Structures are given as structure tokens and as C-alpha cells.
Amino acid sequence: MAALLAGASLFAGLLQAQVATPAHADTTSGSRTVKVSLDSLSPTVPVKGGTITVSGTVTNSGKETVTAPHVGVRMAEVGPLTSRSAISTAAARTGYVKGDGYELTDHETTLKDLPSGITRPFTLKVPVSALGLGKDGVYQLGVSLTGRLRSVGFDQILGIQRTFLPWYRTGGAKATQYTFLWPLIDRPHLTVRSDSDDQQSPIFLDDDLAKALAPGGRLRQMVELGRDLPVTWVIDPDLIATVDAMTKPYRVAGAGGDLEHTTTGTGTADANQWLLELKAAVADREVVALPFADPDIASIAHHGRNVSGTLGDLKNATDLSTKTVETVLDITPDTDVAWPVEGAVDSSIIDVATSAGADQIIARSDSLGESGSLSYTPTAARPLGGGTTALVADSVLSKAFQGDMLNAGNETLAVQKYVSQTLMVTMQAPEKKRSILVAPQRMPTASQAQAMAEAITAVTESGWADSATFAAAVKATPDPDASRTVPSGSAYPTALRKQELATSAFQTIQATQTRLNGFVVILSVQGRVSVPFGTALLRSMSTQWRGDSGGAEDFRDAIGTYLTELTGLVHILDKGGTLTLSGRSATIPVTVKNELGQAVTGLELRLTSGQDNNLDIGDPQPVTVEGGHTRSLKFDASAKRNGLTTVTAQLYTKDGARYGDAMTFQVNVTSITSTVMLVIAGGLLLLVLAGVRMYSQRKRRAAADTTEDAEDAEDADSDADGGTDGDNGEGGDNAPEKPAGPAPDASGSARTSNPAHIQ
Template sequence: MSIDSLSPSVPVKGDTITIDGTVRNTGRSAITDAHVGVRIGDGGPLSNRSAITAAAGRGGLAPSDGAEIAKHRDALPDIPAGITVPFSLDVPVKALGLRRDGVYQLGVSLTGRTEEARYDHTLGIERTFLPWYDGAKAEPTRVTMLWPVVDASHVAAVSSPDEQRTPVFRNDALADDIAPGGRLRQLVEIGRDLPVTWVVDPDLLATVEAMTRPYEVAGEDGDTDRTTRGRGTEAAKEWLDGFRKAVAGDEVIALPYADPDLASIAHRGREVPGTLGQLKSATELASYTVDTILLVEPRTDVAWPVEGAVDSSVVSVAGAAGADKVITRSDSLREPRSLSHTPNAARPVGAGITALNADAELSTAFTGDMTDAGRATLAGQQFLAQTLMIGQQSPDKQRSVLVAPQRRPTASQARAMAEALTAAEEGGWITAVDFDTATKAAPDPDAGRTVPGRGSYPGSLSKQELGTDAFREIQSTQDKLDGFVVILSQKDRVTTPFGTALMRATSNSWRTEPDGAAPYREDIDTYLDSLVGAVHLLDKSTVTLSGRSATIPVTVENNLAQKVEGLELRLTSSQPNRLDPGAPQEVVVEGGHTRSLKFTTEANANGRAWVTARLYTDEGVPYGDPVRFQVNVTSVTDVVLLVIAGGLLLLVLAGIRMYTQRKRAAREAAEQRGGQEDGPDDGPDDGPDDGQEDEQHGGQNGGQDGGQPGETGPDTDPGGPGAPSEGEKVGR
């Protein structure tokens, strides 16, 4: 039996209830002479909430189901085995005998015959609940409905190299979710007209906001090297615009950025240094993100552990993150058995923290497949019954209850919740209020406020948690990031995307995607390694020094899209008594360029020495891999230099003598010719002196400036010179 619709869901005097549904024959023989009838539970309205739960879980026909109401039946044709047939019943309210306010059990049963039992007997029954309320005396129950707009992370660890550092998306599924008919689009559209408190993951907002500009989506198998253009830009603009309008004037709770898994942190990550600090950063970023994108100031003092399950360590971590309100659930923070009524949600639990204990029955009423009309109808009627019963427990005492549904409801679940909330409010026994109102309700002195110990945490949820090794990996990547950004001129271009990526690595969303958590962390670390390695020293071949002192060039390459600074290049010699490689030098390289730095090197003896070049940060921390190269010193000795100098001196003196002799011979020859001729004497030769001329030319061509030792070479573009060629020779 399936009750697919019951209208009206909250009847009043004079109404006629229409019940539509189906009957499926799951037996082995045909059902004949069948009809469907209605039954009202025997004994009038149910007495408490436990009776509602018991009736919903009951199986076959029981005496408490009451007798079938005569004259209001729907005859059915024969139903062969395996066949489903519809039914429809119209029953006047006055025929149901509803006399007092309360919750009535309503059953729809099938009576017929089979091959095995050829007499009229009840073959099946489906039960639901009918609220009957005139509201004469009871105070309406205050109901706070949380409306979560949360999704899994869609952003890869890699960012585009543009100025905005646009994220690369793991897939484009979010484009479907925010498009017309998508889950997130319907959540916003349904919630827009409801009196709800929105619960938002800021990471989802930031992700959709990034989609309002052109964005890239990873290729098959998450290949971020082969991306395609995303298709959700227009849908993103429309969704954000609709969301801003929907939340205008409503209360908004911002979860910490990327919705971190508080239980995993409490149980596995708390002792790993830096984990709680990252959680605080996620809370701070949440406020800024929601305020900037949704244009509302959210409250960030609320923690919501998964399924409201808590123990003392989870509550402690929530407080360490800055929350003084924790959303729990009554199947975790249990009420005393002696309590005969539903207490207010708010109650202090110590250390300045207030628990908002969501009602478990109401919060889990709409789980499962709500596209099935029968399930949705039963869930809605049960919600109406439970909320009415809360008010009936003590009609003169107003209650304040909290409903915290599943974190990522489907569109059909959201629609079923909305219909039930609207019907209950129209029925008059509840009034919808915001979260702030619920926090201010006076705590019930008899309400449960003892937070369970670690051993009480549900094992099914504990199995989904991130391991301690995951938090160690995250912190290791954070340490590497801290050591990298100190050399950057535009640090926020790296700290922001990597910071949010590390926050996503601790998200609750990995509970539903456990196989993706470790690869995601690995992708973050691998991508960071590629950026760190983009600033490096080029390899060098063997260097030969042919003198006592020379300059050795070492080249730094920066393949990042921004300038690097705050680095120092040091050269160290394996034999400092033989070779002094020179003083350290500051390194500044523009993005996409290389820079050669020249070190003034002093050789004290012939032979080979190994030199290690390495970059260091301003704090003296080694950066990147060192480069090691060999230096051959072939400097000549002082004796050899003296011999060579003496030889050169002899050559110069011999040249001078030969020149003097040649000039004397020339004068003598001229005098002899003058004595033989009667012409006047022209006098001495006034032409330029050859030796003087040579000296002048030598003065013009010699003494060129060969550059100062230790001077940095010019920047080169990425296609400029790389490592020096093999067999590098450096002269004086």
C-alpha cells in the first residue's frame, strides 16, 4: 500500500479528505473482490510522540488500527501478481469522528481474496497521521528551520596563472546544480518564500562567484594540463543574483570556510600543530566572503558538527574555533528519560557554550528518496503530527524547537520540507522564528545538558573521518608554503588559493567522497612543489681559472609570473684555503626572467676545488636544490712570471736599440747627400715620430674597462642565455 497524496493535509470542519495511492500485489496469485477503505486509530488521538513513532513502524493490521469506516470505500478490479493499480478515496471529515484536538492515526487498508484464502481478509495497510486542531487554548510552538546551502568542493588544487588566480574546476557539475532545475537553484527558489535561517558554506559562494568570469575545467581524469572552458558563467550570475534577493532581511549563518570536519579535527587532527589555527582562519574568512558576495553580515559564532553528533572533544574544538553556539541533535545530546515533554532547544553545556539541540525526529523526517510520492506524503504528515504533539504536551507552555535537516538536501527533500513547514504554520500550532530567537529561549531546567564522552560518538560517523596522517600532510604542505611565500613580491596571489585549498582538504564533503581526499591533498603538494621549483639555479659545467682572480657567473632562473626577492646566493668552496669563491649576493629576479650574478673569486694555489651554489631566504633557510660544479685553478707561480717579464724586457730593449741605430743611419745618409748638392738645407726632419704615433694609438686602443668583479649581469628574457657552455674558461 502507498498513500501518494492526502489533501488537505490539515483538514478543518466541513472538509472532504481525498486520499490517492496505489496497491501492488506482491503475492503469487491474483487478488479478487478487493476494495480499499479508511480506518481511524482506536481510542482517539495519540497520547505522545513515542506513540507516533511506534505507529509509523508497525507492520500488519492491529486492533489499535480501528474499524473500517463504512460507505467510504473504493472497489478495485482484480489485481494479478506483480501488478500495481491506483486507488482514490473521498472521505468527509465528519465521517472520521474527530472530536478532540490532537494527532490521529489514519490507516488505508486493502481487503480482498486470494487463491490461498478465498474469503475477505485484510491484505495490507498503510498508516499515516492526521492533525486536528482548532487552536483555542494552545500556545504555538516556535520552530526554527535551518536551510543549508552547502555542496561538495568543485575546485582543483591548481589555479590558472592569470592575475586573478582563477581556480581550475575539477568538473563542471556545479554548472548543472545552479542552472534552472538544478539542486542549488531550487534550494534558493524554494527557501526564498519560507521563514528560514540560511546556513551557507562560503566556499560555495566563492566558487560560484569565480564562475561569473571565464573559467577552466579539468579534462578527463582530472587532467589540469588539458582544460576546457566552463559553461556555467551565465547560470552563476543568475544564481548569485537570486540568492542575494532570497536572503535579504533573513538571518544567515556562515559555516567556517569550506565547512571543515569538526569531528575529524577533534578526534584525529587536534594534536597536529597548526590545525586549530587553520580552523580559526576558516572562520575569519567566512565572514568576509559572505559579506562581500551576498551583501549581508552573517553570524559566525555557530558550529554545526556533521549530523549534530558531539562529544566533549568536538564541543571543545568548536569553542577553540570561536563558536559559542553548537548545533547538536537530540539523538546525540540526549534528553533525560524522565522528561515527558520536548524542551527548548537552547541549553548551556559548559565553558561558555550553548548547545542548540535540534529535534532528531523532525530533522530526519525528510531523509531518503522524496521523489517517491508515498514517502514524501508520509514524511510530511509525520512532521505535522510531531510538531502538533509538541504543543499538545503542555498547551499552556510555549516551546522553541530547532530543525536541522541533512547538510545537502535534494530538491525533492527541500520541497517536502517546505510544504510541511507551510502547512504546519497555516494550521496554527507553530510559528516560524529565526535562529537568534531560538538562542534566546529560556533553557529548560530539566533538559539534557551533559555532553557525552568520546566513547559515545557514533561508530558509523567515526569511520568516515580523516586520519591523523591527513592532517600531518596538510601541515607539511602549509610549512612548505610558508617557506615559499617569503620570496614573493605578491604573496597573496599564492597564499589565498593555497590557503583555501588546504581548508577544502579538511571539508565534511570528503565523508561522501572518501577516495578523493588523499589525491586532493597530493595534488596540492605537487602543485606547490612545481611553483617552488620554478625558482632555481641553472646547472654549471667545470670552470677553469687561468689567473689568481676572476669572476664566476651563476645564473638564477625565475619561471614564476611575479618578481622574487628576499633571496641570497651563496657560493661555498670545498677547499677554501685553495679557492675563495667570494661574498654572498642578494638575488632579485623579475617574473619570467633569468639573472646572472658574478662572484669575484680568488685562487691561492693550483688544483681542483668543488664549489656549491645555493639560494637562501633572508632567514637563512636553504631554498631549492644546490648546484655543485668543479673549478680548475691553473694560476702560474711568481718565478715563472719573473722569467716571462725578464724576457719581455729584453725584447723591448732590443727593439729600442734597433730603432735607434736605424735613425742614426738615416741621418748620416742625409748629410752625405746634402754635401753633394748646392741646394739649401731643409733643416731637421719635422715629421711625426713613428714611435710617438705608435704610442698614441696604443693609448687609444688599450686600457678598455673589462667590468668590475662581482657585478651582476643584465636580466634576460626567458629565451635568453642559460647555463654556461661546457668547458667554461674564466681569465683574469
């Protein structure tokens, strides 16, 4: 029996030696002349008795034609790699080295001559049995091009690309628990303004979100891929609130951010469809909601925490997060999680996060590193005390898909490396059950998301790993020897610190918030202003402004400018000149105009005199004005002396704060003097005297009329007795009649019983 075993071992050794026999002599290398790209490798995890298929391209980047080229597969002779760092080292190597092994015989493919600049495709099919895979682990596989250059005259290895094969045949290790975060985050798109149409349509900075929601778009791909993956959704509530706003008509700023000449948004239909698909995808799934608009916690910790009101805004963002997700998605998320940018933490970041209500902090292993005492990757959970737990994401796995995944070769290498790294984690300590967190970049592209989905699927189906929820990762038993030391502020990466919002940014935000507080108190419907402005201010602190300081500043300034415009719509009308008061007491009217679309109340109008000893103005008056109306208020004023006085009209809020600009005008007091009184008295005296004179004249005329009437009567009697003689020539038959009316006076006017006017 022993002899049989010995013979079998010898036979196996001969077979392995035969597999490793090179088909071509590797006498020299010019391995940077030709670029080898591996566009696909299937299956990702080879199985016993199967075949691997490798497809790709070769490109001659040199100046000479490569003659008699062929592509072959190489397996490193050292067997499986021994560490995670060995994988990274091999992946970074560019030129051929002897450690890349010999080319496998009978599994190469011959190509036509390869002129300079020409690219040719290739496909290799290799039985798994020919790869020489032994014990479980990660194996290095190389694909090389061998050919001849005229200047050299013999075959050379002119290009090579390495990848990795995870081999897990024996099994038996305790499966590692993996928690994959699946982020739905985007940059701010909504402005604080709305259109002047009847619907008050929101105005967007651009229509880029419509492209991301459309079929094939980034966010559409994230939802379609994520719904079939065992992942934990990490959502910025601002994104779903913005998409919800897109489900109704909306406007888009014109060229250069022109908010006066907007265009119709194009993403309404896709926004409705995306929200429907997202609701279905996250139903009964674990969802972590970040604070609203994903505030930059590191920037707040380093530059904003000492600006009064900033920490309160962060807490408000957390509270708003729950309400938004519950309203839009009809689920209750986990909101006690903080995720600093790239998982970089220090003591101040931890303090700020916990002050806003976060109990779990997502960090990364290149920030909260290990001391080197552990020979394996520890569990993600690290209790920090006080009920706070740091979830330390694995740096290598989290950054695996940050490159250009549109390139098929990059995607293939990234997936193979990622899956191989997860197997290496398990093989580091196969007897230990550990929990690993993977936190990728916040905004994966569509191609990056596709690569991530492929890798996650391969890992969860591998046998050496299982998926786990975020809640399970928090509750996992921590490794007692794992690092729990939070680095100091000086250890925070310089490159990240340069991208942070400055202290002046937070000062501007809080100054705008203070002005907003003073404005909404006068409004009858405060929410119509406080909600859009409040969310806009939270967006101005977003992590997504990193790398775009100019855009962040423009966004902040636009909020402040619009608030100034709105507050200016409630103002005191200019009186436009000097107001003259003829007398010691008079009424001063002042008009307040409200051009807003809602009533304002709670204001108080006060008038103050520049010379209090000259002009006494009445008490302040409350102001209530309906939207689109004006109201005039009258102040009783009394003057102590004549002269010009400056009067200031100013609105105040209930708490005594000034509202809007003051309006000043001049008041000229012109009281009645003693000289004027004498003139008036003289005039009255003349009127009295004229009346007495006319009365006397009327009385004399009346007496004269009585005498004449008596004489006429006597004459009539005389005529009756014997006046027919006609001696004096009067009263005869030919005498003229007396006028029937009154006789004219000296002026030629007829006398009347009442004078027509006073002389």
C-alpha cells in the first residue's frame, strides 16, 4: 500500500512537471512593448473540472512590427499567495519577472503580425486542471504576448498582464460575514427659488439628475442592480426629496445659471418611475439615512463647530432625515449613523458626529489603522466608549472600484482582485468568524456600480463568505486586540483637509440663517419660506461640494441674495420730499407696502424725530398688511417751535429687531405768528365796519322811501279833488309813468334787500 501511494505521488509530480514545461524559451523580455488587456475572465471563481475563458486585446505600442506573436497563460510557480499585501504587490508590477512562471503548453493562441499601433483581440480557453491549482488560496495568473522584433532577432516576452484566481475546493473555513453599503447619494440640484407660475414650480440648477434617473443612467442603474443584491442601502434624503420634486412640473436654470430665463425640466416621467422602483427595492430592506443633504461632518468639526448655530443645523439635518424618508419611501430608516468623507476620522469628527445623535461612525481602516500586532483583518466593529461604535470599513475592498470601470480590462482586473482579496481575508484565519464592512465611494458611476454588483454576487456565492446586515455588523463581537485608538486632528489627511469648507463659509451660512429667522416671524404662512430656505442652507454644507469651492460659494451667495430680495418686498414707501405742517399739531401719514404673496403681521412701525425738542411724534403702531396690499398709518404730531426736522420711519419685529431699511423724510413746521393774527383781526374788523355801514345805508334809504310814499299819496288825493286843471304841466294825461322797480343807487346798481357781495 505504501508503495502504491509513493508511486501515485511520483506520478502526480511527473504530471505537474509536465504542466509546467514551457512551450517557448523565455530568454529575454521587452515586456512594455505590447499592452495586454484582459477584458473578461469567466468564471470569476474556477471550479474543479471546468474551463476558464480569458478574452482581451493586445496593442503594439512600440515602433517596430511584432512578428510571429502568440498569447499564452502563465501560472506563478510559488503556489497560492500568502498575504493580502502580496496580491497588491503583484497587481502593481508592470514588467515580466521570473516569478510570473512559465507559459502553459498547448494553451496558447497565435496571432497575425502586429504592426505598430495595431490592436488585435484574443481568446484563450484553458482547462482548470491545466492550471496546477493545489490547496485553497489565491493564485496569480498571467497572460503574456511573446513575439519577435527585427532589431532583436529572437522571441521575447513583449507584454504581460496579471490577474488572480480564487481557488476554494477543500473549504471548511468559517465564512466571513460581509456588509456591503450601497450608496444612493448625489450632489445638490435644487435652488432656493421657485418659479412665478401658479404652481410655484421649483427651479433646478441643471437637469443632470434627469439623465441619472433615465434608463441606463447612474441612479437608475444603482436601483436596478441593488434590488437583487444583499446590500445595506445608504441614502441621502435630499436626493429622494429632490426626485420627489421632479415628479411634478419643474424649471431648470438657463445658461450660466440664469434664474430669470428658465426652461422646462425633462425628467418628470423618469423621476416617477425611479421612485416607484426604489420603493419596491427597499421595501422590507435595511436602509441607513444620512443627515439631510449629507453635511460635511469633517468640515463642521474642523471649521464650523465654533460658529454658533452650526451644530444645531447638523442636528436638524438628522431630524429632517427621518421625516423625509418616511414621507417619500414609506419606511423608517436608521438615522443614528455618521459617514465622514472617505471614512477619515479624528477625535473632533467623532465628537461632532455623536453630538448630532450618531451612535455608529463609519470609518475606514486606512484612517483607524492597526498597530501591526494582528496577523489577520479584524472585525469591523470597534467600541469607542459612551455607547459609540466605529464601524471600520476595509480600505482595500472599499477602494477597489474607484477607477475607470468603463474600460473592460480595468473592470475585469478589479473584480478578480476584489473577490480574491475576500478569500485571502478568510484564509488569514480560517478558524475565526469575522465581520467585514465594505464602504465604497459615495457616488459610483454606472460602470463602477456594475463592477461592484458582479463582485458582490461572486463573493456571496463563493462559499467562503456570507452577507450580513449593517445592524449585524454593529452587534458583531469585536476583536479584543483590534485598534480602538481614534487619531488626533494632526493625523487627518492633508489632501482631504484642503477640500473642506472654510470657517467663513459657516459664518455666511449662519448669518443668512439669522436673517431668515428675523424674516419668517412676520409671515402668516412661515413654512412657505422657512422650509425651502432651511433645506437650501443644509445643502450648502453638503459633502458633495468638496472639490468645487467656487460652486459652493455661489450656492451660498444665491441663498442670501434671494432672502434679501424677499425681505425687501415688505417696505416703507418713500414720502418723496418735505412734509409741511401748518400748525403746532398735525397728522403724519406713513405707508407700508407688502409685495409678498402672503400677509405679514407682528411688525411695529416707529417714527423718531431728529430733534425731539422740536417735534413730538405719537406712539409706535402695529402693522398688519395683506399680501399684495399697502396700509397707511397716521401719527399725531405736535410741534414746539417752527423749523425743519428730520423724521425716521423704521419697522421692527416683535423681539425689537430692526426690519428692513429705514425711511427718512423732512418735516417743516410753519405755525401761525402774531403778525398773521393782527392781519386776520384787521380783516375781520373791516368786515364788521362794512356791515355796519351797509346797515346804516339801508336804514336811511328805507326812511326816504317812506317819505316819498307819503308825498305821493298826498298828491294823489289832491288830484282827486281838482287836479284836472293841468296848470304846471304835470300829471296830465300825457305825463310818463314812474318805473315799477326800485330806483338805481349811485353806482348804477339796483337796490336790493340783501347785498350781492361785500365791498
